[in-house]
Amino acid sequence: MYAIIFDEHDLGNPVKRVTSVHRTRDSAEAELSEHRKTHGKKVEECNMRIVWVEKKIKTGDSVTPAQFETWRPGEPVPEGETHSDED
Numbered sequence: 732m733y734a735i736i737f738d739e740h741d742l743g744n745p746v747k748r749v750t751s752v753h754r755t756r757d758s759a760e761a762e763l764s765e766h767r768k769t770h771g772k773k774v775e776e777c778n779m780r781i782v783w784v785e786k787k788i789k790t791g792d793s794v795t796p797a798q799f800e801t802w803r804p805g806e807p808v809p810e811g812e813t814h815s816d817e818d
Contacts, residue, residue, distance in 0.1 A: 732784055733759040733803075735766075736794065739778050747799075749792045750779060756806070 733756050736747040753759040759781045767777055782799040783806070802808050 734782055734784050735759055735763055735779050736782055737778055738780050745795050746793045749788055749790055751790050
């Protein structure tokens, strides 16, 4: 299932709080987009992101990096996401 997590990218705190759970990436992206509009945040400023989690979870749970992936296995990854921004 897809989850939106709160991720401050703090290596000292690997536990991430689940803010919402979705059956599809499209519904997760719609909610995250609405959140960004409501709070006036750009993608780079928002500490929330969409991840894929194999185990059953619910809003309010916590996950660690070992429990989630950025993309669901077998999911097509958009061309812009396959290359690093750094050279």
